[in-house]
Amino acid sequence: MRNFSAILDKLVPLFVIIAFFIIWELATVLFQIPSFLLPAPSTIFGVMAKSFVPIMGHAGQTLWTTCIGFAFAIAFGLLGGVVLGSSPRLYRAFYPLLIGFNSIPKVAVVPVLVIWFGIGTIPAIISAFLISFFPIMVNVATGIATLEPELKDVLLALGAKRRDIMVKVGIPRSMPYFFASLKIAITLAFVGAIISETVAANSGIGYLMVSAASRFDVPLVFAGLLVTSIMGVGMYGVAAVIEQRTVGWAMRSTGAQVQ
Secondary structure (H helix, E strand, O other): OHHHHHHHHHHHHHHHHHHHHHHHHHHHHHOOOOOOOOOOHHHHHHHHHHOHHHHHHHHHHHHHHHHHHHHHHHHHHHHHHHHHHHOHHHHHHHHHHHHHHHHOOHHHHHHHHHHHHOOOHHHHHHHHHHHHHHHHHHHHHHHHHOOOHHHHHHHHHOOOOHHHHHHHHHHHHHHHHHHHHHHHHHHHHHHHHHHHHHHOOOOOHHHHHHHHHHOOOHHHHHHHHHHHHHHHHHHHHHHHHHHHHHOHHHOOOOOOOOO
16 A cells, blocks of 8 residues: 555656646647647647757757756855855855845846857856856855854864864755755756857757747747756756755655655
């Protein structure tokens, strides 16, 4: 019975997705919505099958730039979070600056990146980095900065050095925060890459959608959106699996499953 319940829990998201597409299909038929306004899922899947090779080529470009930008965001976000979290003074000093920088719409930064680096891959990588860097760094810094002062005092009294406390207690304690931020940041990284591709690129899903929209090929635009969502869900799932295997000790033992 417990195994059946576990299998059912895993199948429920699939049932919800199938129901969503069925309702979408029926709505377009019942209300006779033209495909240039809202294409039916069957039309979108047909376009995806017809243009599979070019769509996958653009998707591969977007996935490549997103992964590179996201990798840089992980490296610098983790390093910055450790530095800021280990020093309350630095945390208070730089936090307003980081908030202000993160408040700048990244689409407004893309033209500047184009002036500096030209059109193509580099602006997309930097956009993916900029939009996903902040949540990683803030979550890691928060996880380290909220280490209980009493725990620090006890460890210092037992002869531990501050560096040992940071490496053996602070950083492991921040890992649940880190992996929670990864699942948010990876979806943001796709947003950043596609924003750049819509403004200044000659390949990628963003470029594909803008090019299709200029021809009023709305089903192809939705095909690009669907492929992007599939890639985002896939990357989210990878982060969730790594989280489960790495910091499973931080999850409740009541059978909590990865979301």
